[in-house]
Amino acid sequence: xNATGNTGRALPWALVTPALGWTLLFFVLPFLAMxxxxxxxxxxxxxxxxxxxxxxxxxAYWQAMVNSLQVTAIxxxxxxxLAYPFAWILAEQVPERWQRLxxxxxxxxxxxxxxxxxYSWLLVLAQNGVINRALTGSGLFSEPLQxxxxxxxxxxxxxxxxxxxxxxxxxxxxxxxxxxxxKAAADLGAGPVRTFLHVVLPLTLPGIMVGAFLTFxxxxxxxxxxxxxxxxxxxxxxxxxxxxxxxxGDFPLASALSIILMxxxxxxxxxxxxxxxxxxx
Amino acid sequence: xxxxxxxTSWIYAVxxxxxxxxxxxxxxxxxxxxxxxPIPPFTGPSLRWYDAVLADTRLTSALVNSLGxxxxxxxxxxxxxxxxxxxxxxxxxxxxxxxxxxxTLPLTVSYxxxxxxxLVLFNxxxxxxxxxxxxxxxxxxxxxxxxAIIYSQMGDHQINIERAARDLGAPEWKVLLLITVxxxxxxxxxxxxxxxxxxxxEFVISFLLTRFDTTLPVEIWNLLRSGLNPKxxxxxxxxxxxxxxxxxxxxxxxLRRKPA
Numbered sequence: 001x002n003a004t005g006n007t008g009r010a011l012p013w014a015l016v017t018p019a020l021g022w023t024l025l026f027f028v029l030p031f032l033a034m035x036x037x038x039x040x041x042x043x044x045x046x047x048x049x050x051x052x053x054x055x056x057x058x059x060a061y062w063q064a065m066v067n068s069l070q071v072t073a074i075x076x077x078x079x080x081x082l083a084y085p086f087a088w089i090l091a092e093q094v095p096e097r098w099q100r101l102x103x104x105x106x107x108x109x110x111x112x113x114x115x116x117x118x119y120s121w122l123l124v125l126a127q128n129g130v131i132n133r134a135l136t137g138s139g140l141f142s143e144p145l146q147x148x149x150x151x152x153x154x155x156x157x158x159x160x161x162x163x164x165x166x167x168x169x170x171x172x173x174x175x176x177x178x179x180x181x182x183k184a185a186a187d188l189g190a191g192p193v194r195t196f197l198h199v200v201l202p203l204t205l206p207g208i209m210v211g212a213f214l215t216f217x218x219x220x221x222x223x224x225x226x227x228x229x230x231x232x233x234x235x236x237x238x239x240x241x242x243x244x245x246x247x248x249g250d251f252p253l254a255s256a257l258s259i260i261l262m263x264x265x266x267x268x269x270x271x272x273x274x275x276x277x278x279x280x281x
Numbered sequence: 282x283x284x285x286x287x288x289t290s291w292i293y294a295v296x297x298x299x300x301x302x303x304x305x306x307x308x309x310x311x312x313x314x315x316x317x318x319p320i321p322p323f324t325g326p327s328l329r330w331y332d333a334v335l336a337d338t339r340l341t342s343a344l345v346n347s348l349g350x351x352x353x354x355x356x357x358x359x360x361x362x363x364x365x366x367x368x369x370x371x372x373x374x375x376x377x378x379x380x381x382x383x384x385t386l387p388l389t390v391s392y393x394x395x396x397x398x399x400l401v402l403f404n405x406x407x408x409x410x411x412x413x414x415x416x417x418x419x420x421x422x423x424x425x426x427x428x429a430i431i432y433s434q435m436g437d438h439q440i441n442i443e444r445a446a447r448d449l450g451a452p453e454w455k456v457l458l459l460i461t462v463x464x465x466x467x468x469x470x471x472x473x474x475x476x477x478x479x480x481x482x483e484f485v486i487s488f489l490l491t492r493f494d495t496t497l498p499v500e501i502w503n504l505l506r507s508g509l510n511p512k513x514x515x516x517x518x519x520x521x522x523x524x525x526x527x528x529x530x531x532x533x534x535x536l537r538r539k540p541a
Contacts, residue, residue: 011368011372011453012368012371012372012374013368013374014368015364015365015367015368015372016364016365016368016369016374016380018361018364018365019361019362019364019365019384019424019428020365020380020383020384022361022420022421022424023383023384023386023387023421023424024383026399026402026417026418026420026421027386027387027390027395027398027421028383029402030395030398030399030401030402031394031398033398033401033402033405034394034397034398034401034402037401082297085293086293086294086297089290089293089294090294093286093287093290093294104532105298106297106298106301108301108302108305108525109301109302109304109305111478111521111524111525111527111528112305112308112517112520112521112524113482113497113498113501113517113520113521113524114482114483114484114498115484115498115501115502115505116308116501116513116516116517116520116521117304119308119501119505119513119517120304120305120307120308120514120517121304122509123304123307123308123311123319123320123509123514124303124304124307126320126509128318128320128321129320129321130303130307130320130321133320133321133322160300160301160304163297163300163301164301217389217391218391220391221391221392221393221394222391222393223393223485224484224485228505238391238393241393241397242393245397245400245489251400251401251404254397255397255401258393258394258397258398261391261393261394262390262391262394265389265390265391269389
């Protein structure tokens with residue numbers, strides 16, 4: 001469509017090849033290496049499915065996946081339920097000229113360090129942390145509560161992060177909604193509640209699903225938050241993967257567990273594909 | 282009814298803002314703690330923990346490493362992303378949809394798995410752990426982002442400017458450097474600064490792929506092993522400050538992109 005001659009043919013390939021090559025060399029090839037590794041035995045030797053059968057036969061490994069799925073499901077649902085009204089308030093109740101500032105403030109802690117964000121929740125939730133000091137100091141409780149190193153702490157840390165993320169995506173979704181839909185619903189006699197339930201909510205569902213999928217993927221693959229806030233009371237899948245790598249140097253088993261984790265994400269993707277496709281179109 | 286909605290909205294918004302800001306406020310507040318534990322009661326203010334962080338050569342060199350890796354890997358990601366975005370936007374290539382899909386694919390895979398894959402590969406190839414290895418991983422995660430941002434901003438009106446330049450006799454490299462790069466500068470900067478914030482804060486790939494010299498998030502992680510410590514608060518607050526500066530740059534670039 002452009003320049004003619006030899007350069008015209010060679011040029012486009014010269015432009016796209018570096019990026020393609022990088023992705024093939026440092027993304028596709030490592031994935032293949034990992035898949036290959038997952039089929040080998042830890043102590044050398046030939047091909048084996050033992051790394052995968054270990055996962056299905058070892059209750060501790062299996063439990064890590066169950067924990068991961070439970071935590072991720074709770075985090076996703078709670079985050080959506082908290083973020084939706086907040087995004088709605090920002091989009092509908094806050095005057096237009098303040099919206100940008102209000103949204104920026106709502107996602108500001110997004111930009112603290114990923115590691116530090118979990119650590120700062122530890123400051124809040126620790127035995128002698130802010131919440132326990134407030135509870136015992138006010139005389140409500142005589143003993144500090146066990147808040148850190150629990151599943152609740154892991155979930156709190158995750159929800160904190162994903163409320164910010166979902167507020168962004170749902171806010172964008174609500175703003176894209178043409179006001180004429182709501183006007184039409186009102187003209188046809190629907191009250192605010194019915195308009196919301198039958199018009200606004202269904203129209204923002206694709207956005208919610210995209211945000212929920214993003215939450216699912218990022219949450220189930222995260223190592224930091226459960227490691228810092230959950231303590232070692234229960235293992236989640238990324239912790240299990242890192243444990244095989246770090247302590248035991250068992251690359252094949254860690255590879256197999258990673259691939260199982262990726263398979264779960266793929267299933268989630270297929271389950272949401274309907275809405276994810278709408279978003280891309 | 283309307284007043285009730287307003288009041289409920291206010292209460293809800295304040296509660297969520299409180300939830301969002303609670304850990305950050307606690308972090309920054311107790312980084313100014315005068316005594317050795319970042320727990321109530323607050324005994325500050327004092328800058329001694331900031332002094333301690335700046336005197337800690339492990340932390341300061343990790344900070345320099347982080348900035349270096351972030352700047353270089355973002356530059357590489359934005360260069361690769363820009364060239365490929367230009368290629369796909371301006372020329373018809375067989376299978377281009379598939380190739381674009383391949384370039385954006387890493388966006389859907391968690392960092393842990395990308396880092397694991399690189400570790401297995403480098404382990405086989407005998408490439409030692411290093412900042413360079415981690416940087417390669419950072420380009421992998423940021424290239425799709427840079428590509429997507431720049432590709433989405435390649436509009437048709439730019440084609441005409443480029444065509445005009447060609448009609449006036451400019452060779453391709455001149456069109457690229459004197460027309461396309463300046464026209465696309467806001468998207469290029471946006472991609473670069475967004476990559477910077479991601480790379481600067483990335484933990485798991487750096488953790489897996491570095492050994493002796495490492496990046497700041499990994500060094501903070503090591504610091505966490507000593508338990509609650511106001512030094513961690515201070516370094517965390519500093520990281521926050523740097524990120525905010527990067528975000529403000531990013532915002533300015535985005536605002537500039539809006540037609541005046």
